[in-house]
Amino acid sequence: MLLRLLPLLIGLAACTWALLMFDWQVVGAAFLRFDLLYFLAIGVPVGMLIFIVRSLRWVAVAGLSFRPAALWRAHLQTALAIATAAATPLQAGEALKLKMARDDTGADWASLGAAFALERLADVATLFAIGALGFGLRGASGIWLTLAALGVAVLVAFAPVGLRWLAVLPLPRHRWSARIASSLAPLAAYRPSAARMVVLGICTAAKWLGVVVLWQAVFVSAGISLSLADCAVAVMLVTVSVTISMVPGGIGVAEVSTRAVLIWLGVEPGLADAGAVMLRLLTPLIIGIGLLHAIALRPVARPVPHG
Numbered sequence: 001m002l003l004r005l006l007p008l009l010i011g012l013a014a015c016t017w018a019l020l021m022f023d024w025q026v027v028g029a030a031f032l033r034f035d036l037l038y039f040l041a042i043g044v045p046v047g048m049l050i051f052i053v054r055s056l057r058w059v060a061v062a063g064l065s066f067r068p069a070a071l072w073r074a075h076l077q078t079a080l081a082i083a084t085a086a087a088t089p090l091q092a093g094e095a096l097k098l099k100m101a102r103d104d105t106g107a108d109w110a111s112l113g114a115a116f117a118l119e120r121l122a123d124v125a126t127l128f129a130i131g132a133l134g135f136g137l138r139g140a141s142g143i144w145l146t147l148a149a150l151g152v153a154v155l156v157a158f159a160p161v162g163l164r165w166l167a168v169l170p171l172p173r174h175r176w177s178a179r180i181a182s183s184l185a186p187l188a189a190y191r192p193s194a195a196r197m198v199v200l201g202i203c204t205a206a207k208w209l210g211v212v213v214l215w216q217a218v219f220v221s222a223g224i225s226l227s228l229a230d231c232a233v234a235v236m237l238v239t240v241s242v243t244i245s246m247v248p249g250g251i252g253v254a255e256v257s258t259r260a261v262l263i264w265l266g267v268e269p270g271l272a273d274a275g276a277v278m279l280r281l282l283t284p285l286i287i288g289i290g291l292l293h294a295i296a297l298r299p300v301a302r303p304v305p306h307g
Helices: 002-021 024-032 035-062 068-087 091-103 109-138 141-158 160-166 173-187 194-221 230-243 251-264 271-299
Strands: none
Touching: 002 230, 002 251, 024 271, 035 068, 035 091, 035 109, 035 194, 035 251, 035 271, 068 091, 068 271, 091 109, 109 141, 109 194, 109 230, 194 230, 230 251, 251 271
16 A cells, blocks of 8 residues: 555655745746747757657557558657647546547457556667667766766667567466566567668657757746756656656656756756746647647548438
C-alpha cells in the first residue's frame, strides 16, 4: 500500500517545497517580461517537427504503411495521442495511440506492445546519449559524467538484443521464469527491418534535439542564457528524475529538479525558479498543436441518401 502511495507523497512533498521555497515575486516578474513572440516563433515550428518525427517513428516501429494516405492518418493519430499525453497525467495518450493503431491495422496487442517498448528503449538510449554530448561539450562537468551517460546509452541501445537472448534462454522451471518468458516473447518475435530501425534512430534523435531546442526557447524567453549543451544536460537530468519519481506528469518533481539543475548550471536562484515554472508553458503549446491536428482528424460527415 505504501509503495502505491509513494509517488503521491513524493509529488505532494515536491509541490509543498516549491510553494514555500520558490521566489514567486521573481517568478511573477519573469512572466511579465516573458518574450512570448520569440517563444512561439521557435516553439511552433519545432513543436510541429517533433510531431512529424514522432509519427514517422511510430509508423516505422509499428510496421504501418509508408503510403502518403496512411502516413497522414498515422500522423494525425499520433498528434492526438501526444496532445492527450500532455493534457493527462497518466499514459492515456500512449494507450490511445495503441488503440488507434490496432483499430486501423488489426495488429495484436502483443506486437504493438513490443513496438511501444522499442520506442521507449530508443528514447532512453538517445536521452542519455544527448546528455553525454552535453556533458562533453561543457567540459567542466567531468569526463566521468560523460562516460557514465554514454555507457547507459550504449547498454540501453543493445537491450533489445539482450532481451531477445533472455527470451530464448532455457531457464529453470519456476513460476517467475515462465512469467519472464511470457513477457519477453513478443519482443523476441519482433523483427523490424533495418530500414525501419534507421528511421527509428534518426527520428528519435531529431525528437530529443527538438526537445532541447524547445527548452532553450523557454529559458531564453524568460531571460535565462543557457547553451544548447547546458539545455541537453538539463533535459536528461530532469527527465530521469521525473521518471524515477513515478509522479504522474512530474507535477512538483519537474519544477524542483529543474530548479536544482539550473542552479547547478550557474543560474541565479530566482531566475531558476522562473525557468522551472515556465517550462510548463510547453504543455499548452503541445496541446494546441495537437488540437489543430484533431480538427483535421474529425471524420467528414457523409450526406444521408434520400429515398
